[in-house]
């Protein structure tokens with residue numbers, strides 16, 4: 001089974017391991033605990049995995065209502081209407097923080 005390009009683009013690049021090591025070192029410096037640092041790194045990876053899976057789903061399957069439809073409208077607005085707004089894929093949180101949020105109406 002082929003892995004879709006949207007999922008492989010960043011997971012398997014040569015910087016993944018060094019960047020993860022830097023985050024682990026940073027978390028360890030802040031927490032002083034290898035367990036806590038590992039837990040934070042795992043949370044970071046799981047959040048990134050969630051982002052990638054939602055992004056994949058938004059592009060490659062139909063959303064028929066609910067949260068996926070809301071996310072899809074915002075993300076497609078970013079891709080196909082205005083690339084300077086609606087950067088968030090899973091949530092508009094950072095768009096609200098940085099003033100790049102746009103309310104996207106349904107159809």
Ligand SMILES: [Zn+2]
Pocket residue numbers: 055059075079
């Ligand atoms: Zn996209």
